[in-house]
Every structure is written in C-alpha cells, then in structure tokens.
Amino acid sequence: METLYVSRYEAIGLNVTEVRALKSADNASLVEYLVEAIVDGVMEHRYAPGQRLIATDLAEEFNVSRAPVREALHVLAGxxxxxxxxxxxxxxxxxxxKERIDFLEFTExxxxxxxxxxxxxxxxxDNREKLDDTxxxxxxxxxxxHAGDFVxxxxxxxxxxxxxxxxxxxxxxxxxxxxxFYTIMLADLTPGGHWDExxxxxxxxxxxxxxGNQKKAVERFSRHISWVLSFMESENVNLN
Amino acid sequence: METLYVSRYEAIGLNVTEVRALKSADNASLVEYLVEAIVDGVMEHRYAPGQRLIATDLAEEFNVSRAPVREALHVLAGxxxxxxxxxxxxxxxxxxxKERIDFLEFTExxxxxxxxxxxxxxxxxDNREKLDDTxxxxxxxxxxxHAGDFVxxxxxxxxxxxxxxxxxxxxxxxxxxxxxFYTIMLADLTPGGHWDExxxxxxxxxxxxxxGNQKKAVERFSRHISWVLSFMESENVNLN
DNA sequence: TATTACCATATTGCATACAAAATCATCGAC
DNA sequence: GTCGATGATTTTGTATGCAATATGGTAATA
Structure with a gap:
C-alpha cells in the first residue's frame, strides 16, 4: 500500500524510504512538501524577500509539474x-x-x-524541566x-x-x-541595546x-509588554 | 485591457460588468473567488462541518475546472x-x-x-464614536x-x-x-447563563x-480573562 | 538621446487527460 | 445475518496543453 505512493514522490528525487517516512509522518502530499520546501528556502535565505518565484522554474527545480507548485504558491499566498x-x-x-514591530507586539x-x-x-x-531547558x-x-538562534x-x-x-x-x-516567516524576519530588527533589557x-x-506564582507572573509580564510597546513607539517615530 | 479577463470569468456565470468590478476591486483570480465562495458557503450553513467537499462537484457547481478548485481547497486547508x-x-x-474554547481564550x-x-x-x-456604535x-x-449576530x-x-x-x-x-470560520463556530458554544456575565x-x-484610562482598562480586562479561563476550566471537565 | 510602438518570448490561468488510489456495492463463505 | 473479498465506479494527484497576459528588447520617431 505504501509503495504505491512512490511513483508520485520519486519524481522529486526522494527514495522509497524517505517517501515512506514522509507519508507515514503526516500523510503529506506533494503540495505540503513544496510548501515546506519553499518556506525552508526563505528561512535559509535562498529566496530573498521581494524575489520573484516563477512557477515554471520551481517546477523544474523540484522536478514536478506546475500544478502542485501553483497549489503550494496559493497556500503560501494565503x-x-x-x-x-x-x-x-x-x-x-x-x-x-512597521509590520515586524506589529508582529512582535502581537506575539508578546x-x-x-x-x-x-x-x-x-x-x-x-516534567514541564518545569522542559521549559527551563528551552x-x-x-x-x-x-x-x-546570534540573532537568528536567539529569535x-x-x-x-x-x-x-x-x-x-x-x-x-x-x-x-x-x-x-x-x-x-514573520518570526525569522524579527532577527533583522536588531533594535540596538534594547534586546539587553x-x-x-x-x-x-x-x-x-x-x-508557579500566577499573579506575580502576569503582573511582571504585563509590565514587560508595556515596556515593549513604549520602546516600539519611540523606535517607530522616524519610520513609515 | 479589462475585457480580456471576461473569457475566464464568464465561465462561472459572471457578466462583463461584474467581472470588471471584481477585477478592479482586488485583482482577484478565480481561486480567490472560490475561497470566498466556499467560506461563505460554510458561514451560510450550506456546507456543514464534517461534510465532504468533492473537487469535481465544486468544479461543476461553479462551472470551472478542478485546477482552481483544488488550489482553493489547498488555501482553505492551510x-x-x-x-x-x-x-x-x-x-x-x-x-x-475544546478547540472552540481554546479559540475563545486565544481571542480574549x-x-x-x-x-x-x-x-x-x-x-x-472619531474612534470613540465608531467603537461605541459597534x-x-x-x-x-x-x-x-441572536447567537450568530452576537458573535x-x-x-x-x-x-x-x-x-x-x-x-x-x-x-x-x-x-x-x-x-x-472559528468565530462563527463560537455561536454554537452557548455556555448557558455565562454569557450574561x-x-x-x-x-x-x-x-x-x-x-481612555489605560491602567484601569487593562486591569479590568485582565480580571475578565481570568474569569473566562476559570469558567472554561469548569465547563471543560466533562469533555475531551 | 529619450520616448513610444511593436513584436517575440516568457509566464500565467485554467482546462483537460490519465494513472493511482479510495469508495462502494455485490457476492460468497461462514 | 455478518464478515471479508472482489471488481466496477468515483475521486484524487499530477502532468500536459493552450489561450490570455505580462515582459523585455528592438526599431522607429521626435
């Protein structure tokens, strides 16, 4: 049953084992794979912001037809x-x-x-241990x-x-x-000494x-957000 | 220049004027139109949760081929x-x-x-007036x-x-x-008398x-969130 | 030289085609 | 009657084809 998928996937240069792993992992279709691949491309700075993505080229790069590429591009556009x-x-x-700052506010x-x-x-x-490790x-x-690793x-x-x-x-x-995508773009924010605070x-x-003191944690985080908003506000003055 | 789009859109039963309006409005492609149409279908309860969407049927319903339908479905899946x-x-x-409750927490x-x-x-x-009107x-x-209108x-x-x-x-x-989509699904929450509070x-x-008193507003809203979380918690006991 | 008109090429949007896979109904064994 | 196997049918996933559109370069004009 698994092997039946191979014909579809080996076109993009995956071998049987890899395809099985991919499929059993999350039942991914070519489109999901392409979405991941393109996002990864951005993360790894292979595709730069503003760069045009030509469906034909991507299709060739991944050895598939334009149909799944277009579907992936629509997902990413959404x-x-x-x-x-x-x-x-x-x-x-x-x-x-402005968009990156708005996003930072949002996640905070x-x-x-x-x-x-x-x-x-x-x-x-083991919540405490896992959180502390992170x-x-x-x-x-x-x-x-290291801005990238930090973000x-x-x-x-x-x-x-x-x-x-x-x-x-x-x-x-x-x-x-x-x-x-937005998160990785935060790495370029580099708002000077502010990261220290x-x-x-x-x-x-x-x-x-x-x-585990909820009241204190909420209060302290609330102060942190106010601080983020205030320095964002001032940082924002000389920009669109 | 505008008329060149007609051949693509009149397939889905739009006349020239409608197509021009659509195009000039937001440069929409068939896919964007289909995404809207399907979401609207859910909002209007024409498609029920859990219902299967067959690409061939949708293509027929909207008088287009499966290609843009599939692209739209991938957007909606994303x-x-x-x-x-x-x-x-x-x-x-x-x-x-659980998912709806989590979402309510999230938006709060x-x-x-x-x-x-x-x-x-x-x-x-006129911020004050507009907010008050809403x-x-x-x-x-x-x-x-009216649960739907309320939400x-x-x-x-x-x-x-x-x-x-x-x-x-x-x-x-x-x-x-x-x-x-998630928001409209909140209408079914109907958590009894809780909505009163x-x-x-x-x-x-x-x-x-x-x-305009930020400090007081934040404090009061913080209490509101605590209340939401606590009643959600209790409501949640007998469910997955 | 700068600007426009024009055409060749590249690229997109959608339709169609076809093999792979799932679904469903039918049948037979128990 | 229930369960599982078998095959016809439906539906999906991807490739390909073609017309519509955008792009880029060249030549003609001012």
Missing part, C-alpha cells in the same frame, strides 16, 4: 509568505519595519496567555549574540509555554508557516513562572 | 477551514468543544492588546438573544478595537478565513476604554 498578483505571479513578501500579547495558564501547570510532569537555549544564543529559541520558548498551558489553538497558530525581562519572568 | 487528507479529499473541519488574550493600545488612541478622530450592535444582538458583532468590536490600536498585524490576522464584563470594560 499565509502571507508570498504575494500573489493575478497574471503577475508570486514574490516573497517584503516586510516593512499572545505569550501572556501562556504565562497565565502556564504558571498553573508548571508543576505537572530558556537555557535562549541564554546560550544570547551569549553568542528561534525565543520562538520555541513561546511554543513550549503555550504547550504547557494546554491551549491547542495557540500551538496550531504558532506552527503556521506565516508565523515562522528585553532578555533581562524574560529572565525575571521565567524565574517567576518556575515558582 | 487555513484550517477544511481538512485535506492525501488521496481522500477535503472535508469541512469539525471543531471540538489577543483583545488585551487592543485594550492596551486602544485606550491610548480612543481620543483621536458596542451598540453587540447590545442589540444580545437583547434579541458577529463581538468579532467586529474586536476588529474595531485593534484597528484603533494601530497594529496592522492584528487586523490582518482577524480577517483571515480561519478566524472567521460575559456581556456585563464587556459593558464595564467598554465604558472604561471610552474614558
């Missing part, structure tokens, strides 16, 4: 990762500074839910001053916190391609979460 | 409005009670950002006990608040098909927002 204009094809979206606001619910459940299972990765990336580990911290909180929608949301805030908040 | 399993086609997604948490930022900007332009619609729908007006209140707050990402997010909370919060 996601806001590419911009799709009728009869003019697709481009990787270019995010303005969302993280509050994780803080609220997460503190309630931090005692259960925070270590943040600290580690920060000590290396990435923060992203995983948020996911972990919301996973602990037990709200599946938040997790579903965080894993969407456009969230990954940013991570110091998170360090405090993380410690409070570990104690 | 959105989480339909469920797409390889070789098994698409179904309108069925949301569990998000609304906090609007409350925070909105109070800052409530004085500008709240009147909530009250009106509530007085008629819909609440949705528009959230959008309005976030529009005032000036965060474009939140607005972009709220207008996504899957958010509309829910709207009474919002009435208070709305009044505080109008005064």
């Amino acid at each position: 996601e806001g990762v590419v911009e799709l204009v009728a009869n003019r094809g697709a481009r990787i979206r270019k995010l303005t500074l 606001a969302l993280c509050m839910l994780g803080v609220r619910r997460g503190t309630d459940r931090i005692e259960k299972g 925070f270590v990765e943040i600290e580690e990336a920060w000590s290396r001053r 990435d580990s923060l992203y995983r911290y948020h996911i972990m916190l919301n996973h602990i909180s037990g709200n599946n929608f938040v997790e579903f949301f965080y894993r969407r391609p456009y969230i990954r 940013y991570i110091s805030n998170y360090r405090e908040i993380h410690q409070i979460i570990l104690t | 959105e989480g409005v339909v469920e797409l399993v390889a070789n098994r086609g698409a179904r309108i997604r069925k949301l569990t009670l 948490a998000l609304c906090m950002l609007g409350v925070r930022r909105g109070t800052d900007r409530i004085e500008k332009g 709240f009147v619609e909530i009250e009106e729908a509530w007085s008629r006990r 819909d007006s609440l949705y528009r209140y959230h959008i309005m608040l976030n529009h005032i707050s000036g965060n474009n990402f939140v607005e972009f997010f709220y207008r996504r098909p899957y958010i509309r 829910y709207i009474s909370n919002y009435r208070e919060i709305h009044q505080i927002i109008l005064t």
Whole structure:
C-alpha cells in the first residue's frame, strides 16, 4: 500500500524510504512538501524577500509539474509568505519595519496567555524541566549574540509555554508557516541595546513562572509588554 | 485591457460588468473567488462541518475546472477551514468543544492588546464614536438573544478595537478565513447563563476604554480573562 | 538621446487527460 | 445475518496543453 505512493514522490528525487517516512509522518502530499520546501528556502535565505518565484522554474527545480507548485504558491499566498498578483505571479513578501514591530507586539500579547495558564501547570510532569531547558537555549544564543538562534529559541520558548498551558489553538497558530516567516524576519530588527533589557525581562519572568506564582507572573509580564510597546513607539517615530 | 479577463470569468456565470468590478476591486483570480465562495458557503450553513467537499462537484457547481478548485481547497486547508487528507479529499473541519474554547481564550488574550493600545488612541478622530456604535450592535444582538449576530458583532468590536490600536498585524490576522470560520463556530458554544456575565464584563470594560484610562482598562480586562479561563476550566471537565 | 510602438518570448490561468488510489456495492463463505 | 473479498465506479494527484497576459528588447520617431 505504501509503495504505491512512490511513483508520485520519486519524481522529486526522494527514495522509497524517505517517501515512506514522509507519508507515514503526516500523510503529506506533494503540495505540503513544496510548501515546506519553499518556506525552508526563505528561512535559509535562498529566496530573498521581494524575489520573484516563477512557477515554471520551481517546477523544474523540484522536478514536478506546475500544478502542485501553483497549489503550494496559493497556500503560501494565503499565509502571507508570498504575494500573489493575478497574471503577475508570486514574490516573497517584503516586510516593512512597521509590520515586524506589529508582529512582535502581537506575539508578546499572545505569550501572556501562556504565562497565565502556564504558571498553573508548571508543576505537572516534567514541564518545569522542559521549559527551563528551552530558556537555557535562549541564554546560550544570547551569549553568542546570534540573532537568528536567539529569535528561534525565543520562538520555541513561546511554543513550549503555550504547550504547557494546554491551549491547542495557540500551538496550531504558532506552527503556521506565516508565523515562522514573520518570526525569522524579527532577527533583522536588531533594535540596538534594547534586546539587553528585553532578555533581562524574560529572565525575571521565567524565574517567576518556575515558582508557579500566577499573579506575580502576569503582573511582571504585563509590565514587560508595556515596556515593549513604549520602546516600539519611540523606535517607530522616524519610520513609515 | 479589462475585457480580456471576461473569457475566464464568464465561465462561472459572471457578466462583463461584474467581472470588471471584481477585477478592479482586488485583482482577484478565480481561486480567490472560490475561497470566498466556499467560506461563505460554510458561514451560510450550506456546507456543514464534517461534510465532504468533492473537487469535481465544486468544479461543476461553479462551472470551472478542478485546477482552481483544488488550489482553493489547498488555501482553505492551510487555513484550517477544511481538512485535506492525501488521496481522500477535503472535508469541512469539525471543531471540538475544546478547540472552540481554546479559540475563545486565544481571542480574549489577543483583545488585551487592543485594550492596551486602544485606550491610548480612543481620543483621536472619531474612534470613540465608531467603537461605541459597534458596542451598540453587540447590545442589540444580545437583547434579541441572536447567537450568530452576537458573535458577529463581538468579532467586529474586536476588529474595531485593534484597528484603533494601530497594529496592522492584528487586523490582518482577524480577517483571515480561519478566524472567521472559528468565530462563527463560537455561536454554537452557548455556555448557558455565562454569557450574561460575559456581556456585563464587556459593558464595564467598554465604558472604561471610552474614558481612555489605560491602567484601569487593562486591569479590568485582565480580571475578565481570568474569569473566562476559570469558567472554561469548569465547563471543560466533562469533555475531551 | 529619450520616448513610444511593436513584436517575440516568457509566464500565467485554467482546462483537460490519465494513472493511482479510495469508495462502494455485490457476492460468497461462514 | 455478518464478515471479508472482489471488481466496477468515483475521486484524487499530477502532468500536459493552450489561450490570455505580462515582459523585455528592438526599431522607429521626435
């Protein structure tokens, strides 16, 4: 039964084992594979923001026909990762500074839910250990001053916190391609010395979460958000 | 130049004028049109949750080929409005009670950002009047006990608040098909007498927002979220 | 030189074609 | 009657084809 899929997948250069793994993993179709591949391409800076994506070329690159490529491009357009204009094809979206700042505000606001619910459940299972491990990765990336890894580990911290909180929608949301896309674009924000205060805030908040004191955690995170909003506001002055 | 599109659109029964309006409005392709049409179908309860969507049938219904239908279905699958399993086609997604509750938590948490930022900007332009008008619609729908209209007006209140707050990402997010889809599904929640307290909370919060007192608004909304979480928690006991 | 008109080429949008896979009804064994 | 096998039918996934449209370059004009 599995082997029947091979004919469709080997066109893109996957061998039988890989195809089986792919299929059993998530029942992925070529389209899902292409969506992943294109997003990965952006993550790895192989496709630059603003760059045009030509269906024919992608089809050739992945050794498939234009049909699944077009379907994938439509998915990504719905996601806001590419911009799709009728009869003019697709481009990787270019995010303005304003868009990236708005997104940062958005995720910070969302993280509050994780803080609220997460503190309630931090005692259960190995939640405390898992969350703490992820925070270590943040600290580690920060000590290396690696913007990409820093943003990435923060992203995983948020996911972990919301996973602990037990709200599946938040997790579903965080894993969407456009969230990954927006998140990676935050790495270019580099708002100078502000990150110093940013991570110091998170360090405090993380410690409070570990104690399981919801009231204190919410209060501290609320102050953090106010701070984010205020410095964003000032940062924003000289921009569109 | 415009007329050249006609041949593509008249297949789905649109006349030249309609096509021109459509095109000039948002440069929509057939796919975008189909996405809208299918989402509308769900909103109008023509397609029920769990119902299978057969590409061939949809193509016939809209008088187009399967290619754009499939592209639209992939967009909707990415959105989480339909469920797409390889070789098994698409179904309108069925949301569990848990999923709907998680979503409600999610939007409430998000609304906090609007409350925070909105109070800052409530004085500008005709923000106060527009927000108040939307709240009147909530009250009106509530007085008629019309679940659909109630949820819909609440949705528009959230959008309005976030529009005032000036965060474009939140607005972009709220207008996504899957958010509309999830929101409409909230109408079936009908958590008994709880809505009474829910709207009474919002009435208070709305009044505080109008005064522009950010600190008080945030504090009051924070209490509201705690209340939502707590009653959700108890409501949740006997369910998956 | 700068600007426009024009044509060749590239690319898109949608339709169609066909093999692979799932679904469904029928039948037979128990 | 229930269960499982078998084959016809339906439906999917992808490839290909073709007309509509955009793009880019060249030549003609001012």
